[in-house]
Amino acid sequence: MRIVVSIKQVPETTEVKIDPAKNSVDTEGLTRIINPYDTYALEEAVRIKEASGATVAVISVGPEKVDESLREALAMGADEGFHLSDPAFEGSDPLATAYILARGIEKLGPYDLVICGRQAMDGASGQVGPSLAEELGLPCVTFVRKIEELKEGYIRVQRMTDDGYEVVEGPLPMVITVVKEINEPRLASLKGLMKAKRVTIPVWNASDLGLDPARYGPAGSPTSVARLSPPPPRTGGEMIEGTPEEQVRILVRKLRDAKVL
Amino acid sequence: MIGKADARNIWILIEHRGGKVAGVSLEAIGVARKLADSSSQEVWAVALGPGAQALGADLIKVGADVVLTAEDARLDGFRDDPYTDALTHLVTTYKPSALIVGATSNGKSLAPRLASRLRTGLASECVDLEWDAAAGNLVAVRPMYGGNVLATVVCPEVRPQLATLRVKSAPRPEPDPARKGRVEKADISGVELRDRVKVLEAVETGGGEVKLEEADIVVSGGRGVGGPEKFSVIKALAEACRGAMGASRAAVDAGWLPYAHQVGQTGKTVSPKVYIACGISGAIQHLAGMKSSDIIVAINKNPEAPIFKVATYGIVGDLFEVVPLLTEEIKEASA
Structure with a gap:
């Protein structure tokens, strides 16, 4: 069995500043990490590998520095890394990104399962997993919290819903997106990192992937970001003083005045 | 792809189960009403699967001009495959300008697949939606970076403009018994609906408690x-x-x-x-x-x-x- 894990490299913090001149988020100088949600995807793939001998391929779209995240994924237990990189990919929206990823996954050869994190910590669209499934022509199950059974051509999982979960089955190959509840990701070991340095990671650009120029970058992205703004600051910040009894009485009065009780 | 000039009206996908409409679908109708009124468009509530027809009157009362139903047994219970096929058929037939889906676990699974199928843009987990009358575009505001950045997203050329609306980001409209509208039945019996994933069991956890996202x-x-x-x-x-x-x-x-x-x-x-x-x-x-x-x-x-x-x-x-x-x-x- 071959499992593909799609990862994204993101800034390590969501405390970012907006650069109004460039209409972009200033992430210059921030340490870049594997999207935390994707580490659950990676961990799950490595656990399957350890339990039943699968190989794990990790793939990512992005600039040169994404190489570091791919190597970190190898150090966590992935076997192969694939880097999709082209300056012309910049400005791709989630739809275009899913297109690029799908062509990359098709190029890396036969596979049984694609695992993604439920969303990225930065853009937070949660779009790439299901869109990727559509681009690959595959079924998709989102928000997976447990893989109950996985065998040749078949998977059964628990999918989180808004009021609980459902047990879902389907054929492989399939795309699943996973939630935090599924496992506790390991850290990359120092030994693993040293070993990962020596692995060759192919870098594929738009022409290597045979992409349609009308489907990536700004030209291939139906959406664009017109404006970025900080959220409105919260007002208030009133501290209620007094004995606990007084504090509680004042609070309840205020909540009643606001007609929320 | 559906072009801007051919597309009209704001659609809401109604999520319903056991005769009950999800709160966020009602909230979305309220939002759509505002968008439609400022741009002389209609609000279409789209209800799929068994039980859709029966929702018509209530959906009109809260703001729908048209309730489009497709009572097909193959659409009983949510699965992204058949829902994507059915909606693709309806969207290409009727050509709405925008389609708003609640950002529920089902909505968030469906909308990206549908966007890729239709090769159109999707703004996810929106907290505000406006209509730019001059440009004829939906203007979608969505949080990024854990809420530290609000992005205003537009999809200027391709239709329909897709958006998922975050639960409880808009008030629920009050029903108005005097409101008039019509129910339109779509026949999708001839449309092939794929269905690759099977739901074996649905388990409600924390039964009886108020849902976290829905709670006041x-x-x-x-x-x-x-x-x-x-x-x-x-x-x-x-x-x-x-x-x-x-x-x-x-x-x-x-x-x-x-x-x-x-x-x-x-x-x-x-x-x-x-x-x-x-x-x-x-x-x-x-x-x-x-x-x-x-x-x-x-x-x-x-x-x-x-x-x-x-x-x-x-x-x-x-x-x-x-x-x-x-x-x-x-x-x-x-x-």
Whole structure:
């Protein structure tokens, strides 16, 4: 069995500043990490590998520095890394990104399962997993919290819903997106990192992937970001003083005045 | 692809089960009404599967001009495959300008697949939607970077413009019994609906409790609660408020409450009328999941806790003293 894990490299913090001149988020100088949600995807793939001998391929779209995240994924237990990189990919929206990823996954050869994190910590669209499934022509199950059974051509999982979960089955190959509840990701070991340095990671650009120029970058992205703004600051910040009894009485009065009780 | 000139009207996909419409679908109708009124378009509520027809009158009362139904047994219960096929057929037949879907676990699974199928743009988890009359575009505002950045997203050329609307980001419209509208039945019996994934069982956890994302009042506990059995204090307050119980990541990681209760960046995003944070310091990851609440109440021993910077009302004190008093006071006030 071959499992593909799609990862994204993101800034390590969501405390970012907006650069109004460039209409972009200033992430210059921030340490870049594997999207935390994707580490659950990676961990799950490595656990399957350890339990039943699968190989794990990790793939990512992005600039040169994404190489570091791919190597970190190898150090966590992935076997192969694939880097999709082209300056012309910049400005791709989630739809275009899913297109690029799908062509990359098709190029890396036969596979049984694609695992993604439920969303990225930065853009937070949660779009790439299901869109990727559509681009690959595959079924998709989102928000997976447990893989109950996985065998040749078949998977059964628990999918989180808004009021609980459902047990879902389907054929492989399939795309699943996973939630935090599924496992506790390991850290990359120092030994693993040293070993990962020596692995060759192919870098594929738009022409290597045979992409349609009308489907990536700004030209291939139906959406664009017109404006970025900080959220409105919260007002208030009133501290209620007094004995606990007084504090509680004042609070309840205020909540009643606001007609929320 | 559907071009701008050919497309008209704002569609809402109605999520329904057992004759009941999801709250966010009603909220979306309210939003769509505003968009349609400012651009001389109609609001179409699209209800699929068995039971769709019966929803018609109520959907018109809350603001739909047209209720488009497809009562096909193959659409009983949500699966993204058949829903994508059915909606693709309906969208290419009727050519709406925009399609709004609730950002539920089902909506968030369906909308990206549909966007890719139609090769159109999707703005996810929107907290505000406006209509730019001059440009003829939907203007979608969505949080990024854990709520630290609001992005205004447009899809200027391709139609329909897709958006998922975050739960409780808009008020529910009041029904108006005098409102008029029509129900249009679509026949999709000849449309092939793929169905590769099978739902074997649906399990509701925490049955009887108010849903976290839907609750008007959320009472959450954090590290300061100190242990699983001590959450009874938080639960009692949540029940007195007829609200839902949440937890910080620290409390969930400690195993005190299941993940389903987790509020924050890696958990659920809530936006209730009142959020009461008890013994929660207020790490940015937690704030990301609750800071758009209307009123935030913080109860914490440590006056320096960052939660007080976002709190509307702060009480410095021992939660085991304050919270039970508050529970009693609220019980009395609502008695």
